[in-house]
Amino acid sequence: MVQPLSGQAIYVVLLRELKRYWRAKARIISSVAQSFFFLVVFGLGLGSFVDGFGSINYLSYMAPGVIGMGLLFGSVFSGVSVIFDRQFGFMKEMLVAPVSRTSIILGKILGGAATASIQGIILMAVAGIMGAFTPTIMFVAGAFAAVGVMLLITAGFVGLGVAIGSTLNDFHAFQLLSTFVIWPLFMLSGVFFPIDVVPLPLQVAMLFDPMFYGVELLRWCLLGAGTPLLGPLGWLISLGVLIGFNALMIGVGTYLFSRAQV
Amino acid sequence: MTGKGVSYGVSKINNIIDVKALTKVFNGKVRAVDGISFTVREGEILGFLGPNGAGKTTTLNMLATLLRLTNGSATVNGHNILEDADAVRRSIGYVFQDPTLDLELTGRENLDFHGRLYGLERIVRLQRIEEMLEVVQLTDRADDLVKTYSGGMKRRLEIARGLLHHPKVLFLDEPTLGLDPQTRRSIWEHIQRLNQEKNVTIILTTHYTEEADYLCERILIIDFGKIVALDTPSKLKARLEGDVVSLVFKDPAVIVRIRPLLEEKEWIRSINVVASGNSYARMSHMIQMKRGMSVGIGIGGIIPGMDSGSIGGRGKIPKQVQQMLAKGMADENGQRGRDEGAKCLNLLVDNGGHRIPEIVKLVDEAGVILESVELHKPTLDDVFLSVTGRDIRDERGSFMEMARRHRIVQQARGRRIRG
Numbered sequence: 174m175v176q177p178l179s180g181q182a183i184y185v186v187l188l189r190e191l192k193r194y195w196r197a198k199a200r201i202i203s204s205v206a207q208s209f210f211f212l213v214v215f216g217l218g219l220g221s222f223v224d225g226f227g228s229i230n231y232l233s234y235m236a237p238g239v240i241g242m243g244l245l246f247g248s249v250f251s252g253v254s255v256i257f258d259r260q261f262g263f264m265k266e267m268l269v270a271p272v273s274r275t276s277i278i279l280g281k282i283l284g285g286a287a288t289a290s291i292q293g294i295i296l297m298a299v300a301g302i303m304g305a306f307t308p309t310i311m312f313v314a315g316a317f318a319a320v321g322v323m324l325l326i327t328a329g330f331v332g333l334g335v336a337i338g339s340t341l342n343d344f345h346a347f348q349l350l351s352t353f354v355i356w357p358l359f360m361l362s363g364v365f366f367p368i369d370v371v372p373l374p375l376q377v378a379m380l381f382d383p384m385f386y387g388v389e390l391l392r393w394c395l396l397g398a399g400t401p402l403l404g405p406l407g408w409l410i411s412l413g414v415l416i417g418f419n420a421l422m423i424g425v426g427t428y429l430f431s432r433a434q435v
Numbered sequence: 436m437t438g439k440g441v442s443y444g445v446s447k448i449n450n451i452i453d454v455k456a457l458t459k460v461f462n463g464k465v466r467a468v469d470g471i472s473f474t475v476r477e478g479e480i481l482g483f484l485g486p487n488g489a490g491k492t493t494t495l496n497m498l499a500t501l502l503r504l505t506n507g508s509a510t511v512n513g514h515n516i517l518e519d520a521d522a523v524r525r526s527i528g529y530v531f532q533d534p535t536l537d538l539e540l541t542g543r544e545n546l547d548f549h550g551r552l553y554g555l556e557r558i559v560r561l562q563r564i565e566e567m568l569e570v571v572q573l574t575d576r577a578d579d580l581v582k583t584y585s586g587g588m589k590r591r592l593e594i595a596r597g598l599l600h601h602p603k604v605l606f607l608d609e610p611t612l613g614l615d616p617q618t619r620r621s622i623w624e625h626i627q628r629l630n631q632e633k634n635v636t637i638i639l640t641t642h643y644t645e646e647a648d649y650l651c652e653r654i655l656i657i658d659f660g661k662i663v664a665l666d667t668p669s670k671l672k673a674r675l676e677g678d679v680v681s682l683v684f685k686d687p688a689v690i691v692r693i694r695p696l697l698e699e700k701e702w703i704r705s706i707n708v709v710a711s712g713n714s715y716a717r718m719s720h721m722i723q724m725k726r727g728m729s730v731g732i733g734i735g736g737i738i739p740g741m742d743s744g745s746i747g748g749r750g751k752i753p754k755q756v757q758q759m760l761a762k763g764m765a766d767e768n769g770q771r772g773r774d775e776g777a778k779c780l781n782l783l784v785d786n787g788g789h790r791i792p793e794i795v796k797l798v799d800e801a802g803v804i805l806e807s808v809e810l811h812k813p814t815l816d817d818v819f820l821s822v823t824g825r826d827i828r829d830e831r832g833s834f835m836e837m838a839r840r841h842r843i844v845q846q847a848r849g850r851r852i853r854g
């Protein structure tokens with residue numbers, strides 16, 4: 174399945190994603206607001222009787238997780254939007270063009286990763302304003318690293334979305350997707366509680382959640398530490414897992430997308 | 436020896452599309468396209484006519500490499516559609532039957548997207564976009580979001596887009612559906628100009644026979660996935676020797692009575708019933724046919740592959756349509772007045788002008804009131820009727836259009852849900 178890539182095609186599909194994202198202001202606002210409520214209610218609410226972990230208060234602990242939540246939702250949905258492209262017919266316009274499906278899907282993945290990461294950056298700023306992070310030189314460097322991590326996390330999950338979107342054919346599957354894919358990925362990613370304090374079965378489940386490693390990596394970037402369970406090289410392990418997950422998902426997404434007929 | 440070789444080579448180049456026993460079976464049972472073979476010369480405009488569900492779109496989708504064929508083979512611009520899909524796609528432009536615009540982009544952005552996807556260089560792209568916007572008269576709306584366009588404007592934009600990259604072969608699937616006569620005419624002119632100046636080969640499907648007659652060098656009529664006629668419009672019409680005499684009755688119920696009397700006359704070569712009423716009447720008629728209720732006469736109204744549970748291909752019958760159908764049924768069964776419009780019998784008659792007195796007398800003696808009699812040379816409508824047994828005016832009728840419109844509305848709703 175080696176198909177020639179067209180830079181122009183990748184670019185134009187990416188551009189379209191960005192334009193559409195930018196025009197859907199309501200969506201941007203609502204998802205930022207949603208994460209904001211999480212930060213306020215859980216961060217400040219739960220935080221008032223949970224002490225935090227070590228030197229990190231609860232709000233700070235939660236912030237990378239909530240950013241991760243924004244990334245996860247944004248990226249999976251933008252991948253799944255291939256369903257909408259098909260429903261609204263625009264997919265035909267792309268598929269009948271003399272460019273490989275791989276180019277189209279790479280554009281889609283890059284576009285989804287970019288838009289979801291923009292979302293992540295906005296959330297990072299919101300959390301920063303709420304005082305979740307300590308503004309040091311180290312943090313600034315970490316924040317830049319975090320943007321790279323965001324792109325890495327989202328690319329894989331857009332791939333997952335594309336894979337799902339290419340398999341399912343209608344909106345009705347949407348509810349299922351949300352309940353059985355996105356929420357479990359989110360809940361098990363260690364947003365609210367650290368992995369080392371929960372019972373073993375839950376721990377194991379969390380270790381199978383790729384989003385867990387994404388959140389871990391974000392914590393390394395933004396807080397300078399991760400869970401003791403993975404040790405001091407936790408960031409490296411997480412990075413490795415994410416890269417593997419990315420390769421897998423982009424591959425599977427591209428394959429399933431190429432196979433789908435109009 | 437060499438002469439033969441050369442002529443072979445030339446004919447190969449001349450046939451820009453070569454289709455052999457092309458077949459598509461959906462889900463192992465629906466034979467949408469059933470072993471069709473035809474060729475299209477370079478620079479030709481070929482028209483596809485056929486009832487709803489005949490397999491026109493499916494054929495185009497296979498030629499455009501969007502659908503995988505089940506059997507047979509085809510080449511487009513010398514490239515095999517299976518083995519060399521990329522080269523095929525580089526050779527073609529396709530204006531789809533269903534809307535394929537991005538509603539969240541502006542008209543200009545939709546064209547720009549297309550131009551880039553087809554690798555047009557910046558200067559060429561910008562120039563062509565302006566040119567095409569001019570042709571379809573959308574220049575002043577070019578920077579508005581497409582979701583604010585009217586149906587006709589969207590259609591025009593799609594046509595502009597399909598022409599933007601100057602393809603060698605252009606597929607137009609019902610290009611002028613829903614356009615006003617003026618726009619339709621300007622699109623025709625543009626299609627013709629493109630065909631003549633750029634030597635673009637065109638396959639277009641349509642339910643408007645006057646469109647096919649005006650534009651197409653040859654017409655291919657397809658029914659139940661098979662080719663039932665393929666010739667120039669004039670030859671197709673000439674096949675129906677004689678004249679068409681149309682009898683219009685005030686009371687359509689009398690057709691059942693009068694028909695057997697006419698069938699006895701050996702000089703009447705064929706008799707067809709053409710419904711000309713409002714859309715409710717026609718729609719309720721279709722449903723009756725489907726339910727197997729006898730209506731005595733075979734008005735073409737059955738849409739193959741479209742059962743009442745799957746209008747428009749997806750989902751359930753829209754409520755609106757259901758209500759209209761229910762209304763139609765009630766009218767038909769109950770107190771429907773004679774308001775459904777006159778019905779018409781089309782007789783194919785040798786030397787029609789001379790037979791009219793005889794026909795009128797016959798009808799008169801049967802005690803039936805004639806509203807009017809009309810005599811005309813066979814048109815493509817008559818050809819269509821004679822080879823498919825269906826009235827083409829039914830095929831572009833309200834039913835499908837309503838279903839299609841419903842789907843578009845439904846899609847728009849879906850989009851809103853997503854936010």
Ligand SMILES: Nc1ncnc2c1ncn2[C@@H]1O[C@H](COP(=O)(O)OP(=O)(O)OP(=O)(O)O)[C@@H](O)[C@H]1O
Nearest residue numbers: 461465467486487488489490491492493494739740
């Ligand atoms: N994706 C599909 N899956 C199953 N059946 C299909 C599919 N697409 C088309 N068909 C069936 O194939 C047949 C031919 O459909 P097609 O769309 O080619 O007809 P058409 O000639 O274009 O009709 P129309 O004039 O209504 O556009 C129909 O019976 C249709 O129901």
Ligand SMILES: [Mg+2]
Nearest residue numbers: 491492493532
């Ligand atoms: Mg069609």
